[in-house]
Amino acid sequence: MRCGLLLGAVLGLAACGKPAPEPELTARFTPEQQQLLQQGSLRARSCAACHGANGISRQALYPSLAGLPEAQLAEALQQYRDGSRKHALMSPQARGLTDDDITLLAAYYALLPGPSQP
Numbered sequence: 001m002r003c004g005l006l007l008g009a010v011l012g013l014a015a016c017g018k019p020a021p022e023p024e025l026t027a028r029f030t031p032e033q034q035q036l037l038q039q040g041s042l043r044a045r046s047c048a049a050c051h052g053a054n055g056i057s058r059q060a061l062y063p064s065l066a067g068l069p070e071a072q073l074a075e076a077l078q079q080y081r082d083g084s085r086k087h088a089l090m091s092p093q094a095r096g097l098t099d100d101d102i103t104l105l106a107a108y109y110a111l112l113p114g115p116s117q118p
């Protein structure tokens with residue numbers, strides 16, 4: 001996935017085939033959850049540039065999203081979108097999201113194991 005992330009960030013595309021969560025990561029989920037992970041990883045392609053592959057950020061500037069509570073993620077995205085929470089880098093990312101996008105992205109990141117989980 002590394003080349004996909006690096007080249008993807010440069011080209012703005014997924015460069016190394018299908019962007020998908022790591023197989024060893026998806027193996028522990030139910031088929032329904034795996035489908036959610038698959039859809040979420042597609043929708044989250046643009047987010048990965050800052051928030052990291054699988055929602056784990058490598059830079060302190062960008063919070064990790066993996067494993068955060070779903071309601072917290074959805075609320076933050078709604079607030080960036082409606083302007084009640086503002087950030088120069090993050091607000092423009094949320095502006096174009098639909099309600100369905102927010103629901104999917106929040107469910108996706110909540111499902112991923114956080115940085116402190118094995």
Ligand code: HEC
Binds near residue numbers: 044062063074089094
């Ligand atoms: C250009 C870099 C960048 C991109 C791309 C980006 N974000 Fe962010 N995001 C940030 C930064 C920086 C913050 C911290 C902002 C703050 O402190 O309010 C943040 C914060 C967040 C938070 C709040 C986390 C919390 O609990 O405080 C969520 C949720 C989030 N981003 C989701 C997303 C999603 C979903 C996408 C893709 C649609 C995305 N971001 C794309 C930079 C980015």
